[in-house]
Amino acid sequence: MMKDKLNSPFAVISKIESVNTSFKVLYDKQIRHYKLREHTYLVLSEFFKYFNAFPLPLEEKKGRAWFKYLLALHDIGKAISSGGDIIEDKYIYTKELVNQIASSLNIENELELILALLEFDSLGEYFRGKANLNSTVRTIEQQSSKAKVNLEDYFRLKFIYYQCDLASYTEDAGGIKFLEYLFEYDGGNKKINSNEQRIGFSKKYEKSLGQLERKLGLQ
Structure with a gap:
């Protein structure tokens, strides 16, 4: 598998802007208290900091570049949706924009998977x-089927995406202090569960995660 050249958050965002300059305007949009570019940079930074050393599900077949683009595009629809925070509008516009740029980024083969990962905030909900628990499991099962990948691969990808997004809303990530209570910390950084290749959560959320994984048949 050829190693991609997207070796930093800046490189990922710059690549998108270089193939479609209209995305520069979108990334510079103010969404509540932050610019979309800033949030996207932090999400990608958390991926490079905590997940870059671990293999991705489906990496042997698909590489890693497509997932970095997913992270970079996950909120792009907010830049043109009503008020920036209507979920239904966000996904409609995100889907349009991802479809628009997919061929230029060479992610057409991953398009179904990307859209299935972006469509619902099932883990956040x-x-x-x-x-x-039951409705969450149904949504994850339906989306993995839509993505045409097995349940475990879909869930692991969805969970990595979720962790990067969630973790960006913390002071140690470079953002505003907000969601620190969700995570376990070690020396000022979020603690990594190396065995499971993920960020460690506080006890309450570890318990919820365990319940979900057992219901999905992943434990």
């Missing part, structure tokens, strides 16, 4: 208590 679950961990915030807005969706119960």
